[in-house]
Amino acid sequence: MSTLTLDQPVASAATETILSLNNIEVVYDHVILVLKGVSLSVPRGGIVAILGANGAGKTTTLKAISNLLKAERGEVTKGSIVFAGERVDRMSPNELVRRGCIQVMEGRHCFGHLSIEENLLTGAFTRRDGNAAIKRDLEKIYELFPRLKQRRNSQAGYTSGGEQQMCAVGRAMMSKPKMILLDEPSMGLAPQIVEEIFEIVRRLNAEDGVSFLVAEQNTNMALRYATYGYIMETGRVVMDGEAKALRENEDVKEFYLGVAEGNKKSFREVKSYKRRKRWLS
């Protein structure tokens, strides 16, 4: 872990933004207001992290972007979403994928009855660049996740949690996107795979110029790889800044990184488990 993203010069503010959210509001079921004016932007070629506690609205934000909200009876009632210079908030999810923005959903969502390989191939559904290219990319995925290659003919429904997670990430990569929305990619993965996934994120970012918006609980990891971070709480962005700055922030350090007063504390020593400081409320 010698070269960290944050050591590299951070993309200057002048670089164009690929995705921006302006003050969006999301309501579920016509009555439950979940996002209360969220604005954020992702620069082209950037890796941006959204951090926040459970229920803060990270997933909702990502779904609002990828237009999957409608399928859950949610809707964006206010604000606008612009992807690559186009308003996308009225677009169907597949149009968005065609334009190069794809989401890896929280909780895997593989096609249980399809084999791993078929799962990966459905990821290439919107592609029009021929079978050979798809084949090549498939091999690339297998190279990135050797475990998937072993299980390529198993029904995804029967594979282990981690294998499914890899499959979901691989499937999204198969669409050759310009931008990937990653929702908790590290959940349920063994440490070295988490590391690998973030390495892959960086590789895609560096080699293919793919932009990333990552919702992540593993703050440590996320801030290590991201260029910029947003912290959300109960439907609002409460703090944002360069990843580096966030890493240095005392509050973030204590509540998200677990390095109070300079050194890591043991989980055994956490005595009080009452809710502590919040930015809001």
Next chain:
Amino acid sequence: MSDATLRPIAGINFNSFRVRAALILAAVLLLGIIGIRFDSSGTLHKIFVDPFDQMVSAPDLLVQTIWEGLVSGVLYALIALGFVLIFKASGVFNFAQGIMVVFAALTLVGLYEKGVPAFLAVILTLGVMFVLAVAIERVVLRPLVNQPDIILFMATFGITYFLIGLGETVFGGNPKQMITDQLHLPRGAIELKLFGGFVSLQKIDIAAAIIASLMIAVLAVFFQYTRIGRALRAVADSHKAALSVGISLNQIWVIVWFTAGIVALITGIMWGARSDVSFALEIVALKALPVLILGGFTSIPGAIIGGLIIGIGEKLGEFYWGPLIGGGIESWLAYFIALGFLLFRPQGLFGDKIIERI
């Protein structure tokens, strides 16, 4: 509750449901055979001996029964195929398939009655089915994306009602004759002299069997090996995930519902040629359910094999055993046959295994 486990003997695991069930079956058969020895004219004799005697003594009837079963099996399978298509591709249990069959046939005949030449009528009917597919996608499926199966199932009931109302308003309620001759479908029968009797094979039935097999083969290949086919199966698994990888549900649904509409039209022509075209046919569509279930909801070959098993099974059952309990058992035998198979394979003969993981 006895949870006592039995030790395996000679490698047979007595705790397996299948083995237990097979043992019970064997015991029943054995008892039956023993029983017959002691009462050669009684009930058991009627159940276990008489029917087989009949089969041997009038083989032409046996052949005819099997043929009848085969044909109705094929026709059930055609309806079931429509179900399977839609289920496989959208996870929707399309109750309206039966009505779509009637609707398509009615449209065809209705157009013909209005003076449209037969083949033009076929094309126009296809057009109507396409419009129907688009309309269903727009009005029903799109707003209901990602809802639980039962809700979509219910929505197809709505479609059923709507189509019945619409069909009767436009075409009237009286039964109509299928335009068999005008479509150059064969009429009449081939009569085979056989075993001193005769077996009559309707030409239209033969045509139905051939068309059905072709269609099923084509569709099976399409689903298993093409890009769209794979996408269709993906949609059936999870709408949400399919959306997220950029599969256009709208387009997929129009494709499948249109395909199902084509299948419905073909089915309608075949059924209509045997009886006439009216909403009474709707009831027959219910027979497709056991076929579908027996074959497994998602399997195209399953539809045809299920159809044959049910068709032949119910005809043999009705013909040889039905009279013992007053006849008319055909109305429920199919469901019991399907039930019997399901007890051994809960996902149907060819259905995808029900994934139970935690």
Next chain:
Amino acid sequence: PAFAQDSIYFSNNAYRTGPFAGSGIPIGDGMRDYIAMINERDGGVNGVKIVYEECETGYDTKKSIECYEQVKSKTIVYSPWSTGATLAAIPRAHVDKLPILSMAYGLSASADGTQFPWVFIPPLTYWDGASVMVKHMAAELGGMDKLKGKKLGLIHLDAPFGKEPIPVLENLAKKYGFELKLYPVAAADMQNQGSLWLSIRRDRPDYLYNQGWGAMNPTAVKEAIKNNFPINKLVGVWWAGGDDDARAGGAEAKGYKSLNFNAAGQDFPVIQDIIKHVVDKGRSTTPKEKVGENLYNRGVYNSMLVVEGIRTAQKLTGKKVITPEDMRRGLESLNIDEARLKEIGMAGFASPVKISCTDHSGHHKAYVAEWDGTKWTQKGDWIEPMKDEVRPLIEANAKDYTEKAGNWPKRTEPCEKSS
């Protein structure tokens, strides 16, 4: 709508929708057109217009009960048009004192006027029909004694309607020594009779009597042809005599038979009047060429019974606008003889009908109609049912019914002196 004081309201249960619509539509049209013709030609019955309305049931019992509840306080007679609806209405009608006219359908036992003062089942019951069938068979074979050893198959809808003839046929089979074979068709399998006809092939009955309805009939005709069953030995009850039923068999259906109590065709003054006053004026929903089809004419016949009932009631009471009670009296004294038939343009259209206080059916004659490939024709003479076989059965059943119902209202309505 508000009714003028000088009109009579008659509501008819119709089924222009549902699986039996194919039969329901011509019947409904026949009924409607006859009344329209009477209103148009004669200005009503003795100057009283008949307000005719239909209550749609789709042949569904639940809906027909709704219809009953809806019209019971308005109509002068309840016309249920399905056996299920009749059975459900009978107990109510005896409380509400509303006559039921179930023409040749419904509960056979209701022909007993002493137990069922409010139900009328002219001109004959299913039981009479079955006996006519046996007589027809005997006639073709050359005498009642020839029945011995023969085999009669009964294809029937597996529902109360279909099973009606069984008791009579069983009695007759015993008496004349022929064998009765039953072939039930489940409602769900009406269009799917393959295995049934295989059994028929196995059993080789000499004659088949088809107590069928709706989509069951054309299917039976087709299957008979397919299975080489001699089509002229297949005889349907009068409800299996639709033109569409026979037409389904194509050219080979020639010779298919059905019992009947009304004539088919347009060659009757009454039908010509309907064409003139109703059809030609564009007031019918039946196209002209279909006027005169068998079921259409049966609808006409049913309306004729209603109109004649009203007329008789008017005569008896001297009132113009009559009540349901008057209608009951009218129907009970109904007597349409040859002369009257001629007057109303129905000579040769039907046999005379006479109903009495005790006999609410009359057990009148029927004839055997034959399909000649394009239309129904009368074959042979009108046949008298075996009233002496049927009547005791009816009385026994009627008693049984009322006893089981417990507290069945005893008949208090006096009989007319004239009847």
Next chain:
Amino acid sequence: MFYREAGQFKSTYQADMAVFPIKQDRIGLAIILGIAFIGIPLVGGDFFISSVMIPFLVFSLAAIGLNILTGYTGLISLGTAAFMGVGAYACYKLTTFFPDVNIIVLILVSGLFSAAIGVLFGLPSLRIKGFYLAVATLAAQFFLQWAFVRVPWLFNYNASGAIEVPQRTLFDISLTGASATPETRYFVCLVLVVVLTWFASNLVHGKIGRSWMAVRDMDIAAELMGIKLLNAKLLAFAVSSFYAGVAGAMMIFLWYGGGEANDVFTIRLSFNILFMVIIGGLGSLIGSFLGAAFIASLPTIMKFGLPALGVPLSGATAEHVTFMLVGALIILFLIVEPHGLARLWQIGKQKLRTWPFPY
């Protein structure tokens, strides 16, 4: 504004566990019961009571039964009508065997027979799941329907094959038979429905209801919690069929008043009850009532109400239009709220609670 639970604190668990913890809801319930017991008999005409209200009550009960099975336990049944039929025929046989026992008792007892048959056909549910289970219930539907016609013992060997409803009285008032007034029959139905709904509500809010819902939502997890799947499912089948059976007996004895019973308990009816449950809301007792009102009463009201309002629709056309409208409304309701009328009702309440603020 008027609909707030603010200020209504529960000091005991008992109060908190009440089915209607909010005062306004309890008042609403009282008003509804008041209307049902007093208002309708006073105001409603014969036609309204006998063709709208009684069917509504009968179907509500059947829908509650199916809701217990499908909505609460997640087992799809397409055989409700057949189980209703078992109740009706059982009741008929019971009236012939025990002419002196009160008819209300017999109606309830006939539910037990239906429950037993329900359990029998519920047995495969352990192995067969989801839509596959539908085949078992369809087997029940068609087999029983066949039996109703083929087993003459069931209808006392009547030539007509029909069930005749004998006259039975309580305190010299006719409850059944043609001479029973619509009002009396309505009262009997109402009392039965209210009492049985109360039982159902108790069941679903307690341990049994929870294990049903657990089986519905995640049967594997339920099993790992120590719930015996077979027992829970069979109990659901039994209770559900009991309700269906009672509804069936009520249908024939208090509504139809006899007649050809076998063409009543058809697959159509099964489907209709399923509609009610889904339109009303799976897993909601109130939903069962709303669904029954919608599916059972709408066509009747449209058919007889529209002409009365001066919309000129002839019988057949009205019927067709009704079909189309019902179909369209089913779809519309599902789109507006897939969780049924009951949820719509809840959202309405929610909005009322936060009124005048939108969220």
Next chain:
Amino acid sequence: MNAAVMNVTGEPVREKGEVLLSVENVSLRFGGVKAITDVSFDIRKGEVRAIIGPNGAGKTSMLNCINGFYQPQEGQITFKGERRQKMKPHRAAAAGIARTFQNVALFKGMSTLDNIMTGRTLKMKRSFFWQALRHGPAMAEEIEHRRVVEDIIDFLQIEHIRKLPVGKLPYGLQKRVELGRALAMEPELLLLDEPMAGMNLEEKEDMCRFILDVNQQFGTTIALIEHDMGVVMDLSDRVVVLEYGRKIADGTPAEVKADQAVIDAYLGVAH
């Protein structure tokens, strides 16, 4: 075998009781896939036993075998001295094994309260009759168990979501409700499958606290699968490491951490 070994930090290993559950030579196959091959280990009363390993190593399958959801083809599992190869899940529940799931398996349509109340099902005895009346004994019983459940809710600090349907709760809260449901069973052995996946640090800390409290206050034995090494190292008394269905290490956290096979297979780099 490691009971007497001193922890590397010098802290004495907390003394644990006798063996509660022992797994002997268990193998599990699905067609060609060998999920578990000949694994043996034991769990002692009162300890926190971690099971770790790469994805697909068979950890979840191991738990499934323990509580009877999977039936191993070979080997025996002994719980509280009762030896068996096959066991029905509801029997395992009755014997005192409760668990949470990797892919949250809550009853989605029910409220938090009802979900946790289902955990009490086995302990509620009133008959159908009383249940139908919901008065008298049935109500008393219901209230009695409601009290216990409310305590659990308090303990887990999920009062605010008591009446909400769990289906739409954020993932982290769902995990907590699931823990509550398992606790309501008052189990002797609690199996936790990745209880901290998808949580941020703060929430993990809370969860750790709950687990430790359960372990210490109620003396519940815990088997824990977790990918967060920090958590595993801090919480567990002993660790089993699986890879490709085989056991590759077993010992105290410190021992396991230092094991080269474990580093190669799982940790990647020494943490």
